[in-house]
Amino acid sequence: MTIEISVRGLVEFILRSGSLDNRIQASPADAMQEGSRIHRMIQKSMGADYHAEVPLKYVYSTDKYDLVISGRADGILDKYFGETDVYDGQENFIEGKKANPLIDEIKGTYRDLKKMQDPVPTHLAQAKCYGAIYARETGCPEINIRMSYCNIETEEMKYFDYNFSAKEIISWFDDLIGRYKKWADFECDWQDIRTASIKAVQFPFPYRDGQKDLAAGVYRTIIHGKKLFLEAPTGTGKTITTVFPSVKAMGEGKITKLFYLTAKTITRTVAEEAFNTLRQFQDLKMKTVTITARDKICFLGEEERNCNPEACPYANGHYDRINDAIYDMLTHEDSFDREKILEYAQKHKVCPFEMSLDMSLWADAVVCDYNYVFDPFVYLRRFFAEGTKGDYVFLVDETHNLLDRGRDMYSAVLRKESFLELKNSIKEFHPSIAGHLDKCNKAMLEMKRECDDCRILTSIDKLINPLNRLSGIISEYLENHSEGPGRDEILEFYFDLSRFLTIYDKVDDHYVMYSEFADDGSFLVRLSCIDPSRNLAECMDRGRASILFSATLLPIQYYKKLLGGTDEDFEIYAKSIFDPNKLGLFIGTDVSSRYSMRSDEQYFRIAEYINNVISTRGGNYLIFFPSHQFLDEVHEAFIDNFYDETSTEILVQKSFMSEEARESFLDRFSIGNNVDLNEVIHMDIEVVEDKNILGFCVMGGIFSEGIDLKYDSLIGVIVVGPGIPMVCNEREIIRAYFDDKGVDGYDYAYRYPGMNKVLQAAGRVIRTEEDTGVVALLDDRFMQGSYRSLFPREWKNYKVVSTNTVKNAVSQFWSEI
Structure with missing residues (x-):
């Protein structure tokens, strides 16, 4: 059996220590690309005898497995005469001085190199691993290790040089492997256990x-x-x-x-x-792990979350305790779900989110x-x-x-007003950053003057150049200051800026760049990934x-x-296994959800449809609308004309609902409606006590997919309209993009996404072979060939109805069932 781990993975896992601290700026999203540029620049400058990107591998063998530790050294000099000599790429020979190999580890950074007293410990350890492997391979008696740090903005260099005997560095490396051995032993034993169980x-x-x-x-x-x-x-x-x-x-x-x-x-x-x-x-x-979002699993809660040792006891010393926590859970549990992660994180006083990420390595x-x-x-x-x-x-x-x-x-947006707001907030403390913010704002102001509602952009180079300079100066500030006035605002802004620049590097013919004005009047520049x-x-x-x-x-x-x-x-x-006769599908053609046809008369007729469908059999129904506004209009019409509070309870999906409110909404759709109203009466939903449950919801929303209401917990769904997205700049750009590609842009921007919402909503009804229910599609467009072609195979036996005939048609379906 072979177990593989990278040099970097080994070092970062075994040697990590200290606290989680979000005040220490991690490398920005574009640092990897810039770091690669720095690597190439330094490697090319080192001469012909400098070997770049040298693959190195060491195999540690046991009776049960081979542990393969591998990686790439940034650079190796076979002969290096010491840090006092300037290496010019020639075969220099200094009499009486022995040449030893040099392992060069290059790191790009935005930090002020003058303030660096020592290399980052894990960086040095990585280089020492390469040195130990190389010393073993070549048999050299000594080896030199160099840490080469380069400031990404200024290209200034700083070096840290070390010399080790081969015996010394190999002994250190063997000790590192020994500390990892219990983890490799576990992985080997577990793979045998897992494989044997899978075969059975x-x-x-x-x-x-x-x-x-x-x-x-x-x-x-x-x-x-x-x-x-x-x-x-x-x-x-x-x-x-x-x-x-x-x-x-x-x-x-x-x-x-x-x-x-x-x-x-x-x-x-x-x-x-x-x-x-x-x-x-x-x-x-x-072994399985479920990764839950940081905000949802944090012990401090979303509002209080602050990942630094002063604010969070679980962040303080996290890395000193995390490996013990992992091994404890690994050897006692197979399912690392949210509850178990929280249990073990609490026990060992570590961050549950970071622990879940670490458990993924072993799952x-x-x-x-x-x-x-x-x-x-x-x-x-x-x-x-x-x-x-x-x-x-x-x-x-x-x-x-x-x-x-x-x-x-894969899209990004910048808001012009954000530059001004941050500038005004920090100019007293950070005049240099404020000056660069002003230059970016002026570049966006020029673009704003050229924009009338929405404008396709063929080039934004005049904006990108000042953005890059701003990014560099903010990166340097964040790397060198863990605290300071306005730092949190600068950091939040920097995330948006860094995202925009990173996405800009991905822009190709799958993208459209455009500017537009938001509903609040602010000016936006978008990098929109139309085809991902x-x-x-x-x-x-x-x-x-x-x-x-x-x-x-x-x-x-x-x-x-x-x-x-x-x-x-x-x-x-895949063919549906359900009996198609257990689903009653009805298409109402005498109503429409078209924006141009919306009126009190249409709202009344749709409300009448709803009443006619639900009056055929008491039970639980979901009604889906194209928007909250449309929902409110029909809801009002239904309340005014058909609502009977003695027989019906109405729940209305709100624009924003907490998880607790969502769960309470769905709890009312239980089998037999056996839910205590006292449990939900104070929640953010409208409740009127009695038998029939009507849920007024929005297509594409939280209740239109991913919920499993079986048996009589849901007996009908009414879908109002084909779910067509609202016309907006984004949708029109998608439409034009695909028209230019030679396909029907309307299908791609509107019809296909809309019908998917319809199919998802309708799919809430039949969840098991025992389920029976009705689906009513209310809009004359459902009879157009372009929409019927998107019906699933199981929807062949639909019936066309009107407001006057739907009640009898649905009643006949139930009587036949």
């Missing part, structure tokens, strides 16, 4: 119709190292059907880690349940948000650092969400295979194209 695992349920073929398709995709775009309607068991073959592939050594990626917290619970099912019923031995499967794989500012660098590739499989749940999320993750396919594909290329699945992935070629698929990748449309 069987699918935990009787296969439903077509489910075995789906699992086989997932397995084949992993073996071939491709992507699979899978439309799997509700009931196909898509979670267990994707997890199971991935686990089997891990048991056969095809993959080393599984990432289950979700867009919403509730979907993560479903993934956890799938792994727990395999543990419980199949005795699977697999076989990681359940997390899309961000941790795809977001260029949040992704897990411990797995996906630049240029690295692993035997990972990505299971991307609710894939339809990845398109808009991908656009957001290239960026997403690059992320998925860091693993072996990707399985992208959703209950609504129509048209599949649209998603395949924009989510980074190729002609060689696979696609499957």
